[in-house]
Amino acid sequence: MFDRQAGSGSTRVGYKTRPDGSSSWLLYNAAWTVLREEKLPGHDLQPNTEYEIKVLVKGGDISVYVDGQFRLKAADPGHNAAGKVGFYVNNVSHMLFDDILFKALSTELAGIIPSEREIRLAAGEQHQMQVTFDPVDTPDTGMTWQSADPSVAEVSDTGVVHAVYEGQTIITAVSVVNPLIKADIAVTVSGIMHETDFESGGNGWPVDPNRSIAADPDGNRRYKILNGATGLLDRVFESYVLEFKLKTPSTMPEDGTFYMFDRQAGSGSTRIGYRSRADGTSSWILYDSAWQKIAETSLPNRDIVSDTEYAVKVVVKNGDVAVYLDNEPRLAATDPNHQPSGKVGFYVSGFDYMLFDDIRFSVVP
Numbered sequence: 001m002f003d004r005q006a007g008s009g010s011t012r013v014g015y016k017t018r019p020d021g022s023s024s025w026l027l028y029n030a031a032w033t034v035l036r037e038e039k040l041p042g043h044d045l046q047p048n049t050e051y052e053i054k055v056l057v058k059g060g061d062i063s064v065y066v067d068g069q070f071r072l073k074a075a076d077p078g079h080n081a082a083g084k085v086g087f088y089v090n091n092v093s094h095m096l097f098d099d100i101l102f103k104a105l106s107t108e109l110a111g112i113i114p115s116e117r118e119i120r121l122a123a124g125e126q127h128q129m130q131v132t133f134d135p136v137d138t139p140d141t142g143m144t145w146q147s148a149d150p151s152v153a154e155v156s157d158t159g160v161v162h163a164v165y166e167g168q169t170i171i172t173a174v175s176v177v178n179p180l181i182k183a184d185i186a187v188t189v190s191g192i193m194h195e196t197d198f199e200s201g202g203n204g205w206p207v208d209p210n211r212s213i214a215a216d217p218d219g220n221r222r223y224k225i226l227n228g229a230t231g232l233l234d235r236v237f238e239s240y241v242l243e244f245k246l247k248t249p250s251t252m253p254e255d256g257t258f259y260m261f262d263r264q265a266g267s268g269s270t271r272i273g274y275r276s277r278a279d280g281t282s283s284w285i286l287y288d289s290a291w292q293k294i295a296e297t298s299l300p301n302r303d304i305v306s307d308t309e310y311a312v313k314v315v316v317k318n319g320d321v322a323v324y325l326d327n328e329p330r331l332a333a334t335d336p337n338h339q340p341s342g343k344v345g346f347y348v349s350g351f352d353y354m355l356f357d358d359i360r361f362s363v364v365p
């Protein structure tokens, strides 16, 4: 589309397809320099289909809409002040045009421009969607928000997206004044709620001398909780699957205790305990908020030995708690008085330290 051609020069709006299946909307200046390109993974225009195209030109600002949806907005500072407008078609047998209308600029809403075209969230996360309006001085800023699949992500009346469960959906802002004007935002929700490998900081796990990030000889970094210290992630969970690598110190005490706090709120939480005793036995124990024992699995030996890495998995669904060590069940019980939500973390007592790595929270399948 030639915008204000004068002599042989004009600003140009281009649509281009490529052999790899992608397409682009582009803004060129009179020297054919690309001022802006918006790439799309597929062909935006399909064969034998009618589209409603709208181009807004105000000074050097140009915006392009297809079927009421934003495609491109950019400025050509070197635009011609005035000139002829028209079309050019190349490598296509033909294009058909109809109902070609030029209108004076007004403050009537022409388009909703989302600040992001796609977002990725973890289940449980929230995100405020941001949009701007075209033209900027339109009074028609009323919108409603819709989710194509609320089981993946819900959206509030004010555009706050709440990621619910793993999957993909589209969130749409729809103009109240003209429901044909809308903006789609693709939302991908991953099942992982929080994940830390400690290679670039604590990512919400508190870090200080008692709870440090320590490097192995091979350079891999782990979270090191010293004897007597507690490490709670600064995030609130409801139901979750917690998986992590637990590496033990090179010497083990006669008596040692390792707790996992499940949803601590105030001072209360369900606690999962591992205890090793001087007589060589060990136990996995579930305690309620009042430190009452709900369940215990006793073992004739030490379940955790020195200088060894274990895969620990904890599945918490409402009051049900299940614990696995290297994929073998260790404890499964219910705390009827569990906290509905709270922080999750660890406490080490008796052991010189415990090392944690690849701590991942994901949604309960």
Ligand SMILES: [Ca+2]
Binding pocket: 197, 198, 199, 220, 221, 222, 357, 358
């Ligand atoms: Ca690591």
